[in-house]
Amino acid sequence: MTITTRTLSKLQHFTETKLSQFKEGENYQKLQAMPPLKRWATLLGLFLLSQLIVFGALYLIFGKTVVIGFFASILAGLATGVGALPALFFKNISRNLFNGMLGAAAGVMLAATAFSLLVPGITYGNVIWPGKGIYIVSMGMLLGAAFLHYADRQLPHVHFDSISDVQLSSLKKVWLFIIAITIHNFPEGMSVGVSFGSGEMKNGVVLAIAIALQNIPEGLAVALPLVGLGYNKWKAVGIATVTGLVEPIGGLLGITMVTVFQPILPIAMGFAAGAMLFVISEEIIPETHSEGRSRYATFALMVGFIIMMVLDNMLG
Numbered sequence: 001m002t003i004t005t006r007t008l009s010k011l012q013h014f015t016e017t018k019l020s021q022f023k024e025g026e027n028y029q030k031l032q033a034m035p036p037l038k039r040w041a042t043l044l045g046l047f048l049l050s051q052l053i054v055f056g057a058l059y060l061i062f063g064k065t066v067v068i069g070f071f072a073s074i075l076a077g078l079a080t081g082v083g084a085l086p087a088l089f090f091k092n093i094s095r096n097l098f099n100g101m102l103g104a105a106a107g108v109m110l111a112a113t114a115f116s117l118l119v120p121g122i123t124y125g126n127v128i129w130p131g132k133g134i135y136i137v138s139m140g141m142l143l144g145a146a147f148l149h150y151a152d153r154q155l156p157h158v159h160f161d162s163i164s165d166v167q168l169s170s171l172k173k174v175w176l177f178i179i180a181i182t183i184h185n186f187p188e189g190m191s192v193g194v195s196f197g198s199g200e201m202k203n204g205v206v207l208a209i210a211i212a213l214q215n216i217p218e219g220l221a222v223a224l225p226l227v228g229l230g231y232n233k234w235k236a237v238g239i240a241t242v243t244g245l246v247e248p249i250g251g252l253l254g255i256t257m258v259t260v261f262q263p264i265l266p267i268a269m270g271f272a273a274g275a276m277l278f279v280i281s282e283e284i285i286p287e288t289h290s291e292g293r294s295r296y297a298t299f300a301l302m303v304g305f306i307i308m309m310v311l312d313n314m315l316g
Contacts, residue, residue, distance in 0.1 A: 069196025072208040073251025079212035080244025083219030084237040099288045101217035103297030106284045107304025112210030113273045115312045116203040121269030140270020148278040187275030189247030193254025194268045
């Protein structure tokens with residue numbers, strides 16, 4: 001058993017233990033004893049109160065831009081849950097349709113990476129280091145790709161391209177897949193935060209839309225195998241939604257980092273772009289070109305790229 005596998009097993013055991021302790025707690029028992037309507041109203045009230053505290057603190061410490069960026073990264077993450085909703089009605093979908101969705105997502109991400117991260121990153125780099133912006137951003141791209149490569153090697157997980165064909169057979173594989181999605185979603189959320197942290201609201205909005213569109217087929221790829229495995233459909237949708245909610249963490253880190261340390265903005269934008277390009281090339285495109293069915297995905301990628309390019313131009 002490798003170190004990473006032992007670490008994963010310990011993490012799983014720790015989570016299950018804490019969850020069991022929480023369910024045995026007095027407050028949880030009181031909550032469960034409430035009538036359903038009152039219980040959900042209480043949970044909703046607690047959630048809204050927590051959000052008021054979080055957003056209020058962010059506004060007081062960092063200002064309006066950070067709050068908007070954090071909220072945008074939350075919405076982008078929730079798109080994973082939206083994409084998982086068809087799992088409530090279907091156990092599988094057409095392979096061509098799924099490849100087309102992934103191809104369009106890749107095109108959207110490529111356009112967003114180019115127009116909302118790389119181009120403005122080079123511009124900001126030239127302002128801080130005249131004539132050297134492209135080199136600073138390029139260094140950031142290599143760092144982003146290296147980070148994803150390291151995370152991919154160190155964390156045990158099931159690759160994205162195996163999920164649509166291979167049913168998950170154990171709880172451990174579910175955890176491995178969730179880790180894989182976390183690896184992908186964290187830098188995506190970070191890219192949204194970095195864009196808002198640049199002060200260019202337009203770039204942040206465009207990138208948030210791009211990430212949300214990309215998350216829709218990803219959410220479906222999470223939920224469908226779980227339903228096929230026999231999971232409750234709503235639980236499968238819930239798990240898919242949770243995998244997307246790591247994006248606000250990355251978004252908050254990205255936006256606060258570049259807001260506080262403005263000189264690192266070009267490197268951060270390059271880092272986010274490199275990480276996203278790594279995901280596109282390593283996971284999404286190979287999946288869409290599997291089994292010799294690449295033509296649908298190729299045209300879908302071009303359509304996705306054009307749509308995002310037009311949207312960027314309209315908002316600009």
